[in-house]
Every structure is written in C-alpha cells, then in structure tokens.
Amino acid sequence: MEQDFNINYQQSDWEIFNRSGIGHLISISGLHITMIAGLFASIVSALWRRSFFTNLQLPLLLPAQKASALSGALVALVYVALAGFGIPAQRTLYMLFVVAAALWYGRITSVSSVLCLALGTILLLDPWAVLSPGFWLSFSAVAIILFVSAGHPPQLSTNDSSGAQSRLVGLLSAARLQLAITIGLVPLTMLLFGQVSLISPVANAIAIPLVSFVVTPLCLIGSFLPSSPAGTLLNLSHALVEWLAGLLNVLTKFPFTVWSAPVPPWWMFLIALIGTAWAIAPRGWPVRWIGVLGWIPLLLNAPIHPAKGEMWATAFDIGQGMAVLIETEQHRILYDTGPVYTPESDGGNRVIVPYLKARGISVLDAVMISHNDNDHSGGAISIFNEIDVRKTFSSLDFDSAIVQRAPDHSRCQAGQAWTWDGVRFELLFPVPDSYEREKAKPNTRSCTLKITVGDYALLLPGDIEAAQESELMNADAQKLAASVLLAPHHGSGTSSTLPFLKAVSPKMALFQVGYRNRYRHPKQEVYERYGELGIERFRNDESGAIALHFGQAIQVSEYRKQVPRYWHDR
Template sequence: MMHRPLITLLISYLLGLLLGNYLYLSAKPTLTLIAALLLIFLGAILLNWKGLGIILFPVVFVLIGSLMMNLHTFPSIPHNHISKLLKDEGINVQGSLYEPPKLLLDRSRLYINAERVYSKRCYTKVTGKILLTIGGSGSDLKYGDRVRFICKLHRARNFGNPGGFDYSRHLALQGIFVTGYLKSSMEIIRIGEGESNYFWKTIEGFREKIRNFIDKEPKLPNRAIIKALLLGETGEIPEETRDNFTVTGLAHILAISGLHMAFIALVASIIIRGILRYSERLILALDINKVAAILTIFPVLFYGFIAGLGVSTLRATIMIVTFLIAIVIDRQRDLYNTLSTAAFIITVISPASIFDVSFQLSFVSVLAILYLTPKFLHYLSLVQGLPAKFTPSVTKVIGRYTGSLVLVSITATMGTAPIVAYHFNRVALLGFIPNIVIVPLVGFIIVPLCLLIAIMIFISPSLAPIFLRLDSVIAGFAVDMVRLFTHLPGVSFWVTTPTLLEITLFYLFIVFLFNVNRLKMARYIALVLLAIIIGDYSYWYYTKNFNRNLRVTFLSVGQGDSALIEFPKGKRMIIDGGGGGYNDSYDTGRHILAPFLWKEKIERVDYLLLSHPHPDHLNGLRFIAKNFEVKEIWTNGQSTDMESYLELMEIVNREGIKKVTVNVETLPKYINGVRVDIYNPPVQLFQGEGMNIKSSFNNNSVVVKLRFKEVSLLFTGDVEEEAEKKLVQLGSRLESTVIKVPHHGSLRSNTEEFLGKVHPSYAVFSVGYKNRFGFPKMQVLERYRDLDSRTYRTDTDGAITMVTDGVSFRVEKFL
C-alpha cells in the first residue's frame, strides 16, 4: 500500500476512530504526544530514516482518530444541560427546532435545542438536544420554529437485551441524551422564530414549497415514494412497501445514497456532454470530459440540498463530488485513492459515520465492485469455451449493459452481504435479479424526473403536475414489480447475526480466494480459512442442539412478558411475546425477540405458549410464528376479536402450526428431560363471578411449571387473586425455585398465601421502565423480600438468563 499512502493513513485513522469508541484519551497529553511524534517524523525525514517515518505517521493518525471519536463517545456535559434537570414529572421547556420534523405514518419526531426550563416564578437557561416524539400524523412546525411544551423527559435508554439495537448510543452519537413523548401536536405550541441558520432556513423554504406542492396534488398514488426519492423523507412509506423492498434486496433504493447521486451525476454528465459536443469550437478548445465533470457538480449539489443534505445524503454528495473532482485533476483512474479521499472527508466531518450502516454499505459496495469485478472477469476468461476477452463476447449475446450490471450487482451483493446480515439479518442471494430491473428504472428515470419536478415547480408550475403524475405512474410500476419479485423463490431469507470474527473470516476468505493465482500461499490460506468457517458453524450447531443444560431468558420487552426456554438438546419454547406498551406500529417480535434469537444463533422455535390473549403478551408472537418454523402453539382456548389476536391465528393457520389447548387437566409433557405441568386455567374458564372482562382474561392465564431434576420454574402469566386461590389448593406442588411474578407485580396478584406456597428462591419481575401502572408495587416487593427471595427486574437488569444443569444454578443479568 505504500504507493498509495492515503489508504494506509485512512486505515490508521479509521482504527483510531474504533479505538476512540471504547478508550478515553486525555486531550492535552495526547496532543502533546502527537506533536512530539510529528517532530520525530520530521527529523526522520531530514535524516532519511524512511522506515521510522513509515511507522510514526500512521500512529499519529490513530491518535487523531481516537481524539476525534472521543468528542462523540465521551462528550463534556455542561452543568446546565437539560439531562441534569430531569424529574419524575412534566417539565416546562422552551426550545427551537434545529432540524425539520421527521414525519412518520402515525407519529412525528421533533429535534429540539433546549433553551429554557420554566418554573412557577422564573426560568433557567439550559442547553442540550431533545428528541420529542408526538403521537398522530402530521405537524405544522418547521425548522427554526421556537416552541414550548410540558413533558416528562427521560434519558435515552435501551431495552437491555443481547442483540438489541443500541438506541441510546445511536442518539448519543448525534448529541441527543434526552427524549420525551407527547400524545398529540395540541400539547406543543409555536411561540415564534428561534435561532436558525439563514442559509439552511432558505433551503428548507424551498423544500417546504416542493413538499406542499406534492402533498396538494389530488389523488396522487405513490406520493410517499416520490417524497422519499426527492426530499429524502421515508417516514410515510407504507410498511408493506418497505418490507417488499427489503425482502428483494432493494431497501437501499428508498434512502437517498451514493447510488442516487451517481445516477444524477451520470445523467447530467451525458446531457451536458451531448450539449457541448454541438460546438466544434468547444470541442477543440476544451477538454469536454473535464468541463462536463465541473458542470455536473451543480446538479449533484442541487439534488443534495433539495434532499435536505442529511447525514446520509451529505456523505453521498461528498463521495460523488470527490469522484468528479478526480476527473478534473486527471485522477479518475486511481479509484482507490479517490474512494479513500471521500471516506477521509466524510469521517473528518462526522467521525461517527463509521458506525452508520449507510456509510458502511456505500463504501464497501463500491470497494467490492472495484476489487472483485476485475477478478471475476479474469476467472471467467479462463473458462474453456469462452474467449479470452470475456466481456465483449458476453455483451454480444446478452448485451454489454446487462452483462456489466449483473456482474456489478453480484459483486456489490457479495461485498455487502456480511454487513447486511449483521444489521438486518437478511441475505438476498438472488437480489441481483430485482436490482437489474429496478435500479436502472429508478436511477435513469424516476430520480431524474424527481429532480426535474423540483426545478419545474419554480420555473413552470403549470407543467410540474404533468411530470409529477408521470413520475407517480412509473414509481407505481416499480412498486408493483418489486411486489412481484417477492414471490421469486429464494430471493432472500433471514439469517442469524454473524459475529465480528465471522465477518472478518468471510472477507479474508474472499480476498485469498480471488488471489490464488497471484499469491503462492493464497490457496492454502483460503483452505485454512474455509476450515475455520466450517468449524465455527459446527461449534454453534453443537452448542445450540446438543446442550445439556436448561436455559431460561426473561426478555426485557417493556411493559409486557416474554421468556425463551432452551431445553436440553435443542428444543425451544417462547412463553408470551410482549408488545402491549407500544402502539401497533412497534413490533416487539421483529425488533426485540427476533434480534435476540438471531444473536443467539437460533433459527427455529418449536413451541409458542400464549398465556392469555392480551396485547402485552401476544403481539410479539406474530413475527415469531411467521418466521421461526414453529411447530405448536399452546393457548388456554380463550379467543378475542382483537386485531392482533386474529392476525396471530391467521399466521398460525397459514404456517400450518398445530394448535394445542391446555388447562389443568392437560397431562404432564416431557421435553428432553424437563417435565412440563399445566396448573391453570381450570377446565371451566373464569368468567362472570363479579369479574370484569380484563380480570377474567388475566385469571385464565396459562400457569406452567418446568421441572428439571432439582430445579423448577413457575410461569404465572397475569393471574390475579381469584386464580391464586385455586392454585394454592395444589399445596407443595406449587413450590418452585424461580417464579415469574404474576401480573408484573400488581397488588391484585401476589397474595401472601400464594407466595407462601410457592416460596421461591428467585423472583423475576417483567416490567416496563417507569411504567404508568407503578409496577411492581412496593408492597409486593416487600412480600418477596420477607420470603428471602432474590428479586430481579427486566426494567433495571435487562434480560435475565438462568442456567441450570438440574442441580447447580446461575443467574446472568445483561445490564
């Protein structure tokens, strides 16, 4: 790499960013060290000690990268920061929107710079960013508006499960440490203009005019797609459409990235060069390619500004402008250095970009195309029956364009597969087929038309609607095509989350595999790497399917219940799926349970047990039933007309999952050495008897006891006092090592008589952080403490894992 020193320095800088994410370096000593190293470096250059210089300069960049990242990962919080004034009650806050509101289908997100906190008689000046979520659709607020609201604010926090999205860190890298929620936009008022940048205010004014024009066009289908591709606003895209694009490996099309910018640059360059070639004088006097490259920068910048120049759009704009400048200075052939330059600029402006999935996918896909495409062409040229110059031969048969696009799609898919699997748990093996059709359609037609619409709105408002409707028709055709591609067998599938070691092994294997003819040892190293990969897979398969222990994990799902039971020798059961503490748009199965299962290398769940059909227990089971090869679902037989329950039953029927109704008369079942007993509900379900409907559902919860040799666990659902009175008749059979506390620690449950019969050594409370019910109740906590039970809570401990061989017992907390 020494003939490309920029690449070496970039790698050093990126390593520094990674180091700075975990290690704090004091600024003054580190800057002193950097200065000393630079002096030594200059001395080495003067003395012609090249070896020492080659070592020192990368070290300097590692230290610089660490300091840059420390600014984000270890920020200095001022004494008047809003995060230091949080209370368990509403706070009267004034602030200004530092970004345009982000509109979603059922809520809005406001990004607010806090300015003041009001008390009864005065106010305190404060600083800090707030992410405020507002229920309902739509918002009249704009960038720069000064607002005031009363809200109970919290520090951003995660659920606390292995494999879960690190939401608090994601916000912290943006400088956001405080979040809040308002039920409607009526609870926040605009009080005037706040502090804002005049330039960005002007840009946002243009964007607002475009947004209003699109929204006011009557009966415009695919409005959300056009707004996504023109304004970068993806929040209004229907979930079904979003899922279809994800399944077919086309999710990258919906978010403006380097791909969109590249097509704008390509189309603009073709048009500009075509116009310039009409003048013979210009052809003779100027380098048409360089002039076209310079002029192409302007439509690229225009598109970037219209798209809001958000983080991902800014990165894409910098990348494309860097490549255009490379053409102007005759460096277009040195694509690796050009790519490195773009990466350098982006990570200096925003060091946290290195952790952003769009940054990773953009650069890795381009790198894969640059590196792998020539390798593929070389190996294809060696195939017998094909001419040495493979590309022209193929293009004569299937067309130059199609052959190139197929090859580019395959190399980009191969290069990004581990990253996509890590972040999205998807692998699109046949994703190159939809890409061949949809990417050119979007890139050459829909996106340029979007940009043309933006221009026409300002220069010819009467013509703009014509182009808008045309673009909508073409976008509708693309959406329909994507829907058809979802039925393509094997287009994509879910995968477990690869470890960082597995990702590293994959990339090393690809590098050495494609260099077996260049490097003498490459073939043997590739074989060794392949053996390690196979060994890694074998290890996980053995660990998950031939384990001897019973392993139970109580997941943190907010105000709800969910637990994974891993029986010896690989059988698995999920008891409840959580999901009631959030609106229906938040799928706890997709966003909490599934990521945990994939992180644990679990692709199959044998049994689902729904204790009772309340949303905080059943909603998350829908995604699991659909995607994890479930064989049986156990219920108490009680049904409801609730939409989420009906959807679950529809999935059960469609997937051919066996329905099993259980009650107190169900015979004990043995699952790989673990005895499973059902203690509730009774044959005649609780109903009436002075109970409201909710209490009858709670009291009919399936109560199940697992016994593995000397250790037992009791899962109680949401049973209340009435059910507990019947359960105490079981006497000593109730006694258990562990109890999943009934009804989240409610006073309507957990009677002293019942707890006396169970007498647990460990008690697990499945509750949401600062939930509105005040669970667990203090009196209930005291009852367990009086029994000397060791208590755990999912709101403060995160996921709680209990492992036993039937005799010994250990507990692991995630937080």
C-alpha cells in the same frame, strides 16, 4: 432508509425487498444520487457553454466544468437533505463534494482517496455512525468495487470491436462486479444480520436497470410536471414497482431464497473475511479458489442448544412487557411475545425475531400467549410471519386476530401437560370455567405455566392477580413450589401476595419491566416484600436480558454486566 418515491409499502413488501437483496434500490441509494447529480451537471454544462442562448459569454466568467461541478454538488446536497441524510446517502454526497472540489481546483484525485475522505468526514461529523449497519455495508460495497476493479478489465481485439461484442463485454463485466459485491459482503452481512439473500444477484440484475433507469427518472420527471401528465408517469412507475414486487415475491417463496445461520463469533468472521478477500482478488492473484476454504467454519456454524436434561430460559429486555424463551435439548417454546411499540414495530420484530435469527433459530415448537394485553401479545403476528411456529397456546378469544393467524391453536387449560427432553411442562391455570366469566379481565385468565427440570422449577404466571393467586393455592399449593418465579403482573400492587410467595418459595425472582415505565412497576412495597423473604431479585430494566441455565445448578447471566453500555464503568 428512506423511500425513493412516495409509495407507502406494507411491511410484507419490505420483507420481500430485503429477502431478495434489493432494499438498497427501493431506498435512496448512492447510484440514484450520483445519477441525478450527473444529470443536472450535464444539463448546466451544456447550457453554460451556450450561455443559456444569450450573449453573456458565461464561460469567460467561469469555466463550464466548474459550473457543472458546482451545480451537481448542490443538487446532490438538496436531494440528500430531502432523503434525511442517511449514512449511505451521506457517503455519496461527500464523495461527490470531493470530486467537485478536485474539478474546481484542477486537481487529480483517486477514487480510493475520495472514499477515504468521505469516510473521515462522516466519522468527524457523526462518530456514532459506526453503530449503523448502513455505514459498514455502504463503505464496504464501494471498497469491494475498487478492490475488484484493480485487475485488468477484459479487452476487445480490433476484430471483435462491434457494438454487440462491446455490449456483451459490458454486461459480463457488470455481472462479474455484482457477483463480487454479493460474495464480498457475505461475511459482513452474516455478522450484522445472520442471513444472506441467495437470489440477490438475479434480483439485482432485474431490479437495478428497472429502478435506476426507468422508475426513478419517471418519478423525478413526474414531480415537475402538471398533475395530469404527472399522474400518468407516477402511476406507470408504481405499476412497474408493483410488477417487480410480484416477481420477487415468487422468487422469495423458494426455501433456498435466504441462507440463515447463527451470527458468527469474531474469529470465524475474520477467517471468512480473509478467505472472501482472497477469492474476489483481482485477476492475477494466485489460486483464488482457495479463498473459499475460509467459508468452511461459517457454513458449519450451527445453533447451540442445552444438553440433555438441561434447560435454558431467556427473559428478554423487551421494555414494559413479557417474553421468555424456554429451550430444551431439541425443543423451544416462547412464553408471551412482548408489547407493541408503534404500528410498524413491536417486541416481536424488534427484539425476539432478531435474537432468534442471530442464534440461527428458525423454528419454535410452541408459542404460549398468556392473555390478550398488548404488552404480552403485541409481537405475536410478527413472530408468526417470520418464524415457523408449530403449536400455539393462549387464553385469547377465538375471534381474536392473533388466534385467527395462529398455527394449530389450543386454549390454555389447567391440567394440560407434556414432557420434552426430560423437562416437564404443566399448565396450572386457567381453569375451564374462567372462560365463562364474560366480565372477567384478561389478566384473570393468564396462562400459568410451570416447567420442571430435575430438582428445579420455573413458574411463569403471566398477569394473575391476588384472586387468582388465592385460587391456585386453594387448588394445590404444593404444585406452586418453584426455584425461580417470574413476578406476576410485573410486580404490581395487585399481585405477589405474601401467602402466594411463601407457597412458591422461590430462590430467585425475575421482574420484566421497562425502564421508567408509566405504571411504576415493580411497586416498591412489592419489590421489598421479595427482598424481605430472601429472594434474589433481577430486573430487565437494570440487567438487560437475563439468561438462566438450569443444570446441576442454576446459573444466571445478565447482559448488561457482560456487555455494559460504553458510558458505564466496567
């Protein structure tokens, strides 16, 4: 979504706006577009009726109603084009076009028809719009407004028609509508994001008047004025938004700000949707309160976890990087955090955090960052910002920004071990003197973690290379034996030596590599080496996310086989 004015918010500001449920106001929204189009249409209508204070008699050439409809539609088109033609902006634009066309041809149309025509136009021009959350949220919000407004609005008696009473009724009606939208979008928001802002009605009650009727007009007026007065207006609008962000920051500090739960399955979403529609139905609908019962499965939806004595491992489809989530019955540890993609996006906030929130996971007992390379540590800060992390292990320098931000940090060191829910975790590398080698590459200090559950083991060696593989074998080759091996250094030519693979003797190997990555990992000769040893190979660039369930046996599921891309043959 595009910003409504030229302020470069930090990521934390957008987190505040999203957690409080006002992100639609800070971006280009339908309300802003309609307001601007209506404003210009009113100005053109007033000037056209007066022939721009000339003797041209313009209303005789073209009725003022048609002139205002045309000007409003054109202004809306320009505004939406400047905004980048986002889905919500397109919806508003096409609805305004339909209304303008109806006025031009003197036709009467209903709001529901206008909405359906806009929906059909967007799908005709951009069928892939259905993949955008903004598509569903935008049209659903307007549909809820129409659905709720189908009831009889409250009427004032002739004795209570004072201005104060009229304003009170208008305020109550607006509050009722905002509450209905908030409640009505809960099932869809949970399906798309796995969380709902509980303070959204309060935040919107403050933000909608401020942003729509003060901040946005100040910005628009300031954009047409000379630099000196424009600067005053823009600074004032900035100060108001800054004040709003500060207020919302206070509100979002409370633990009840956001309700998070696992993304519901289709049947749970359907029950909640029917119940919600029943609850917000127009006045006169029988026993509307019973609709709340449809939310019971949604409220009871809890995160799933392995049974006692079992373990799950998920190798994320993170691109060219490494990130593996390990789950036991009551504990979770993340090994590596994926790469940085751009200054604003990384494996943490684009892949790992959305996955954890979709599963309803808000706490990680530990995060282990094998070494300092970008493709292993790039998402760490994003994860620390979004997820409650209890403990951190890494081989990073103490002055690293990640270590400074990491909660309860400890250095990886061979010999460290612990047991969670019957599953043993043991660090095999690096040895203490590895940190004394000042010229050593980060790869040579990769945290190497072995996880043993029952008769099976998983070995996570990070980016160790041939020298470290040899060092591990010289220390205790028997400790390396594992059922599943995460290919060292993504299957590069500097690792996965034959003696090391024979010492580990895995049945399966995982290659966390990006599609057509520039390093050409895994190297063909290394990949074939695994095959020649009879090791079953799995690659993220082909399989998507790879999930391993360790129990009586090892069960493997590949996301792209379960959910293939629509252009692939099933």
